[in-house]
Amino acid sequence: MAIQWEDPQSQKIGTIGNTPSSNTSGDILYEELDGLADFTHASLSVPITTANATANANAPDSTTTQKLTMEGSLKQLLQSLILTERTQSALNMYKHRLLDAIKLIVRTCVMEYLTHFDPSVAYDDNSFDTSMGGSGGDSAYGSAETPFAQKVREMKADNFLSCLSMCFEHVMVSVQKANLFHQFIETHLNANIGTFEASIAESAEVNNKTDHSAEANTPSTVSPEARIHTEEYKQVQLNMISMSKTCLTAACDLAQRSISQLINLRKDANAKLNPEKMKFMWEISLDFVLSLEAVSGTTAYIIRQCLQAQTKSFLDYLHETCKGKLVVTLDNERWVQCDVSAERQVQIDRLSSGKAFLPQALHAQGASVTKSTSNASMSTNPAASAGATEVKKLAKDKESRPVTVDHVPFKVVWSVMLLVEVIQTYLDVALHFAPVTTDVINKSVEMLRLFDHRSRQLVLGAQAIQSAARLKSISVKHLALTGQSLSLLLALLPHIRAALLAQLPAKHQLLLTELDRVSHDLLEHHNQIVAKFVAIISDHVDNLAVSTLKMLDWDHFQGLRCEYFEEVQKAVINIHRVLQTTLPQSQVQDVFSRIFALLNRKIPAHFEEINPNTQTGRQRILDEITHLVTAFSRIKQIDASALTDSLEETFRKRYMRDR
Template sequence: MQRRSPEHSSGVVPAGSGRRSGNRPDVRPSIAHEPSNNSNRWKVCDICSIQWKSPSEFALHLREKHCTKEGGSFVCRYGTHGICPSLPLEGVSDKDYEFHVARDHIADYDYTSKLNPELAQQSRMTNQTPSIVSDQLKWTFHSSSVNLPAVLNDPRKSRREHDFFTKTWGEGFVEKTVIAPSPYLPVITKAHFEKYLNRTANKLKSHKVQSSLQQSVPRIPVATDKSRLELEQIPKMFFRGDFALENPETFQAVLPWSQFKNRGAGQSSKLLQEKLSHYLDLVEVELARQISQRSTAFFTAMASHDQLQDRLISTCTAIKGLRERIMEVDDVLAKRSLETLSYKVSRVNHVKVFNKLKLMATVHQTQPTIQLLLSTSEFVGALDLISTTQEVLTQELSGIQSFRHLGSQLIELEKLIDKMMHEEFVRFATADLTRPLDEEAGPDEEKLSSIILGLLRQHKFSFLDDYKDECTTAIKAIVKQTVVDAVSEADSIDVEGNLGSLADQMRLLNFTEWLQMFQNVFTNLAKFLSRVKMTWDVMNKLIDFAAGHNAHAGNETADNTEPGEPQLNSTNVNGSKDDKCPQARVPSPLTFLKVSDVDILIAPVEHQRLNTVLKEVLVMLCDYAHDRSLKLLIARGKDGFLEKLSSSEFVSLSRSVETFVSQCEAVSGRRSNSLRGGLQNQANKFVNRFHEERKTKMSLLLDNERWKQAEVPANFQDLLSAMAKGEISLDLLARMDQGNEERKSAEYVEINGGKYAVIGTVLMLLKMVAEYCQCVEDIPSVTIDILTRLIEIFQNFNSRSCQLVLGAGALQLVGLKTITTKNLGLASRCLQLIGLYIPIVKEFFAARLLPRQMMVLRSFDKILKDYNDHVQEISNKLIAIMDDTFMHCLSKWEVKAPVPSLTFREICKRIRKIHEAIVDILPPEQIKDLFVQMNTSFKTHLKKQLITLNVTNDGGPQHGLVTSELVFYTECVQLTSGLDKLDNMNDIWVRR
């Protein structure tokens, strides 16, 4: 099948492409309620029932309401059920859609031509009926030998695809049968034309009479062939419409000059003259013949000309009479009224001249009035007066020679006012910022308003940068003066003999003096920033006011004048203020509105930008105050002074910084981290020193520990009891430092009903844990650092104690002869006490960490597991000691009298010794577990020895001796360890 042409793609079937008989007729469905007049199709939307004034508006309505875009194609929905019958459902391009709307829905050729001349011409050529004369050399789709019906009805195909049209133009495009006659067309008879025939009957009769008369007149014979041949002898150029002898080419063709230069020129000229005369005769004869043929028409025209001449004469007579009557009416009615109107116009002109003179007089007083306004700092009024005067000079008084220099003078005066306002603002800011800090009065709002509104009126926004520079200079001066005062008042510094810099002199202050100086800096800066905030509030209100915000605030002081009525600021023409002067209230185009009448001085975009810059200025000043304070902090900490502070001293410094930072945040409304960051750095250094001191102290204590039970002071007992409840108090730590001699020390640490025998190093370790936790309470910003270092302390103690006890490192360090069972039990009990506090410390830090920091707490679980594993290793060590004893003793044992043997006596002796070593250290339940495991070890070695000796429970003498030995062992163990009974001893015998 051939590709569809653009006409087919837009849904139009070309003329002459109708299907053959038996097929569906070429009938295109129309839009519902389509008007009969296609030229007015665009005036009313048939679906929305909206009337439109122009085709372009209707086309825009169709695009917005009755068009959808699917991918890159446009689908027209203007029709029944949202389907346009003349456009494919898959859509067309944007250009084709516009042409479709103009052609099928608007039907306005002019609009189509404006839209796309090429498409309009193509549409016009497509819709025309083919012409044999004009189209015989031009190929169109009518010249095609194969058309759409021929393709669809191709007999060579077995069947036709019926969904060809339905899938493209909708389900409604199906075969329909033609009903003849059509029920939609009425039956036309002769009765429908009777009215028309009656109306035109008379005209038809007259026409027939005239036609018969014309036929009765003898016709003039047409020109003969001879006359036609004679006329054809005349050259065609004589019949041209542009024939003119002035044209050199025409002249040369009529009178060839070359013929006159040769010999016989006279003969040639005569021949040419006769030839032209012959042409003239032929033309005259033909004209006479033509005139004779049309003589009737000439006579008719002449008769009509005479009749027209008579009518013109009567018309001129009527016009003459009319003019005479108009002149009479003009004399009687019009002239006097026109004279009255001319007097009125003259009066109006005189009033205009008078007002112009008054305006000139007012303009003449502009410069004195400006000087008067500037003397009272009315910058906005002066600038408005200059602007209004320049406008009047341009519009109302242009061309007046007396004011030809006033415009340039006003421009220079405006520049001078700009400079005055800038200098006045700098002077005002300097005076306001350098006032004593004890003065709580705010700035002079009236003066500040006049200056800032004038600067805003001129769009001079650099005053914010000037104010920022003045504030930074003032902050520098405040900090320096505070340091100078502190150094000069210090008793420990010889200012006259000290030739160092101010920073060197400041470093000579002790902590108390330096902290007081630092707090004074904070206090002075807070007062200064509070003063800046008051000025900032005034400037913020003025900026909002200049942008037209809060306009009602200014109307409270406005005069009772009509809206839009100009006022002259109560100043007369002589420049003096006098409320009684009648000239002071004369409205004129020169006057300007007061500031209270809320002139909008800045645009919304400028207002937004100024608000942003103003907020940034306040934030920047707070940050700058933090930076200057941070420099003092860094200067004092150069020699490590801040790292050597105690916890309480560093806490005092931290609280002072936090108070000042909170005050600055209340002023600026934004969080600042510069000073906090500097303090955090110092806090990190403090934490490093704090940790290193305690780490070193712990290492020294462990290296010198003899692993003997220490007494527990009462204040330590109070601290550990409070820590067991999750409470850490500075008072408890203070009492620990001061000591308490009234209360006696205890042998054990009592926690939750349990007693713990500990060494002195463990007490110091738990005190350090309390100090770490208290440091977190005082300095929350170092919580993570303290946590990691506390974990390191726990890990160091566990690993170091393992090296000293289980690894026997204490033998070399402190000169112990051996690691006794008591040493092992004491180490185990110390580890158990520390393990009791690890979950408590974990809960303490969990309450102070952020959710994202909770992962660090997993280290406590690992540490607790290490401590428990260490305790188990010590228990295994005790059992291993006894296991070696059992193996050594029983390997030499023989079953013979006397009973009990020396071997069993030695075993029981050693059991009593180990019980005596741990009975005062470990709790009973742990002792019981140890002896149960020892008894299991004993039975294992005894069973092996009985197998070796081939002793069985056969009831013989040897079996009796073994039984007696076991009775002695059982009584010894039960009396020593307090066990009620031992496990069944019969499992030592091998079953037969």
């Protein structure tokens, strides 16, 4: 037996389900409650009069007339129940019927969206528990292993969301009717109390005039018996109002528990929803919660806790999925520059300009991460954004486009772009699901540390040679692109921190210190990469000194160039060529300042035990030094004056002797 939703007049609280047909006193009360239900239907369907009403405003509308007639009849009915002392039993029956109606509404809505079900199981009233416990064996939907519960779990996501929306709509209608009924009871009984007190006072005044006709100015008094009777009558009326409020509270509580249990039945499946569908479920649930709280006057803790737990499960699943993708991408990363499309650049611009928490479709980020794979580079998009003028100047038509943050370009690898997209998705989750903002911080920190730790192992630790990428070696280019990727994260972290700070209450803002620690770790990692550039030159120079320099006889040297100086020059120029095309000029100058300081120590140390016997041999060394420093001074955009001046002076003091 399904509810006919199209005909609201058929939704009578007293006639939902199997109504007894015997002519008992209960049947009479059911009929009376049907009348009360009719009143609530009429109340909900009365149109609101607007300023554009017809000219004949004094003519009563048919619906309004019907409502007023029904209200008068119901007042008379309620008064009869009060006089016969049947109000309490009537309200108890009303409460049971109201709760049964809410349970039946939820079940009927679910059945509308189940593809296949067993009616005998689905409509077993014994499977409902009036307490609507969340996880008990005799809960509203029966045992956790019943076919009904299993079929709910197997519903398609779209069907479940439609079902949930329908439940919210019809359960809220039932709760609003209960609220109208309570308002009617409260208004009528309060009016009764006022009328009764007025009649007692009037009766007392008449009696006083009769008993004290000689004393006309004596004020009227109410006898103790009348006062006691008034207080008893008033207390009875207030108890009835309290019972009516209890019915409304029980209906709100049951609505919460019913919906919460329905959501919990699909807890695991809901955690796997895509971000856009999760956002839709959150929005319709929050609308229902706010409406329910407006009716009940209390906080809907049950369903709020359910939604928060569901959102945490969603974030946990999203995090595990993204973490797995990042690990696979890092293991397959070939550490080459990726092309940053205009769409991704727009998202970076939103974050760096402080617009990360402005309204935007959540699926734009979620879908991007979901579709991301472990490819080494992203597909090239020939369209350039309007604001990427500086990037166009730096990148040629066939070159990969860098990403820019605050007008600074960064040539990065694909894995760091995937990490940035994941963090942007987390920020959107914090925007749409505020209760999990603290969890978003923890997840973001975990992802950043994962990238930092794993990239150290793969590049600095050379594990990329044994990883799925199977690199032949770790080159200067690989190190440079890794350093640029770290620089991108360092540039974005202040914007990420500011975006999260705007969403956090003051008591949780200390959690952002974890991002500061991550920033320190990334900076340390970046410094290790810069030190690695210097270490590469250092190792190369030391090997040359062992293999070529100590075996050379400068007094009888006949070659055009010394292999030691030639290889040092070649190594420095080669590393400059790579870094010049990858790193910003300030970083290139920093690296070469360290390299030149190293050469200022290493080269003189290698010549400490070399002392040619002839002036020709000593002059040959000075000529090689002059040639080397001249070559270094010609490197574009690099200041080598500190090296050239110091190195030439050191060797001249050592090898130039007075003749």
